[in-house]
Amino acid sequence: MNKNFDFKNATIGSLVVGPLQTNCYVIGCKITKEAAIIDAGGNGPGLLALAEELGFTIVKILQTHAHIDHVAALSEIKDATHAPIFMHPDDLPMYENATQMGKMFGYDIAPLPPLDHHLEDGQILEVGKLKAEVWLLPGHSPGSVAFYFRDLEVALSGDVLFAGSMGRVDLPFGSPADMNKSLSRLKNDMPPSTLILSGHGPETTMEMEIKRNPFLNQGE
Template sequence: MQILTFEDGPFAQNTYLVLCSDGISAVLIDAGAGTGKALDRVEAEGRTLEAILLTHAHLDHIDGLAEAKRRASAPTYLHPADRVVFDHGKANATMYGLPFETPPPPDHPIAEGETFSFGGDEFDVRFAPGHAPGHVIFVARGEPVAFVGDVVFAGSIGRTDLPGGDLKTLMESIRGQVLTLPDGTRLLPGHGPETTVEWERRHNPFLVPQYGGEFA
């Protein structure tokens, strides 16, 4: 499994492309502004896009989804608790003065605890609300990698002042779904550079005061 990052757009959002182990499949995780470049890579390698997995449906994570659905037949997966966020994409874009093409609705709901298998690679779903009501993270099996969306960043955490956000819920999600992963797990966030579970557990200024030395 090879993971490529495409950072783009006014929110500098990370779109992730997973080139699957079978050599012919690919998976898109969060269809942000870098989606076009990610799809160019899929086409250049002659791969088939098998799925579009959304950690959540905030504007910056779906503003490339319409293009993805035009260029590929891959189904979109989203937790149903984030459907209301998805449906407000156009209104949110208008509020920020940004162009937005409304994408087709999600094809399949994501369920907490399910496992996806694409091209010989597997991803476990962990429900992690707080930043968004239906936020999930995708944890790769067999490799120490987790796609954490906007739950936690390198040295920071997701904002909770948007509709459906809640700080207490977010902190519980980080504690239960992120910090319980092995120390060496790479955390690939929706914005900024990657980090690791161990670094955030020991150094993240939003987490250390909250949990003290419990996870150190």
């Protein structure tokens, strides 16, 4: 969607990258001009240019999960910014095999740099004056997380929740049972007014998904 979302104290820029049309985001604080890249999924130069265009300096690289379409530009972004990489350790088996997996799917992925920080559920991350809560939402992958900026009423949901759909659960390490729990948690605990920015496809809101998303309303 290559679209910018503007808030009083923050801007979120997005860029669609790679053969799987992955949404990567730059979220920055207007006060300190510090920003995070959320999912270095491809087109490293494009992501860096987006940050520059918005006047931001990248201080963190936050990964929603380790699928290849979300990590393909990680080495490049790390080299250019020296920013620390944050990811949940439950996705390490995929992270460590990304180069090999990439070959199978037509991605040329340089060996990934080691993680700098392990995310955990409930952790609060700072991006300038912005605060993100980490929600562990396994199912699409064991270490899938959403970054929830409560003050902005925005959640970057990775491949857990999409507009009208959900992430695949049939890939290696996927779990339909875990996904059901993660979707219930979103439905019950994420305020309806929350803007959802997904790993693929257009933006939506929690309210809209509660109304129309069949995967949020199954088994009840």
